[in-house]
Amino acid sequence: MALLHRAELRPTKLELLVGWLPGRPWFAGEAGAPVTRVAAYRFDDPAGAVGMETLLVRAGEGPVLQVPLTYRGAPLAGADRFLVGTVEHSVLGRRWVYDAAGDPVYPPALAAAVLADAGQAEEYFEVDGVRQVREPSMTLSGSRTDRALPAGPVDEVVDGDPTLIRAGGVDLALVRRPVPVDDSAGAPAAGRLGGAWSGQDGPVLLAYAG
Template sequence: MALLHRAEIRPTKLELLGGWLPYRSWFAGPRDAGLSRVAAARFDDPAGAVGIEVLLVRAGDGPVLHVPLTYRGAPLAGAGAFLVGTTEHGVLGTRWVYDAAGDPVFAAVLAEVIRTGGAQAIEKLVEDDRVVVREPSLLLRGSGGPGTGAAGPGRAGGIEVTDGDPTVIGTRSGSLHLVRTPSAPHTGSGAVLTGRWSGVDTPVVLARLAG
């Protein structure tokens, strides 16, 4: 379960990404166009310490871009190259926002979701004195099944990232390939994470797990 707070965030995630995303090697779309949110969903960090969001955005009329992010209450040691920036959250205070490719918690959670056939987290939004369930705009699914495969990569260290499309996250137990411009439908083969969002009826591959 992902517990979210309705609060002001400055700068917003899209504003933060607007100063970072156009300079990635895999960026596609007009560089001077503003970013729009296409869809998003959350994963659970079992330890409850790190926010994990799978975010799809678009620059102008460019293609959909896959930009997973992690949110932390303190800097992640050794991950300065993956820092997108910081935001001020009206409830949680300063949040350090990272390209999730460089966050070992994301690597561990993503591998586990793919191996076990997991899905996005249930999102519960705190509004005043109420807690309401929010429907995700992005439906995620791993291709595996419950109890499938060996343990994923550890929570700290042990990853090596190669930028590009796909972005490759090397771990001690295999590699994760993040598709940055997702468009290929899932053919039913391989260990993958797929997503569906408004206007997309056939699940599209967002990430692959290679042993």
């Protein structure tokens, strides 16, 4: 479960992405244009220390881009190439924002969704001691396989579309520009993660295991 805070961020996550996205090899859209949120989903960090949120966004009138982020309370050693930037959180203080592909907490969570249909984290607020659940903005659909989930650090990240993440003996492909599931001939029939949101004609491919 993901505890959310009613907080102010400076800059906002979307403002941070305006400057970061155009430098990615998989970027498509209008460089410098406002970035808008289409939908989002979260995974749980078992240790409860790192926030994991995947944003589906557009830059201007460009296509939907998938941007998984991690939020940390301190810099992640050896991960400078994956640093998106820092934000000031009115409740939690300074947060270091990373491209989740290079954060060791992310591959096991993504693999669990792809290979074990683990789904997304339930999001909630605490208001006067009462838990208020926030309705998800999209749905996820993974596979149920008998493949082992990765353990250990990230071995390699090859940025592109898809972004390839090799960790603990598992190869994961993160689709940066999601395509309709019916058009994803290159992905295996088993071991894939699809998603859908309001206004989307049909499910799109978000990730798959090689």
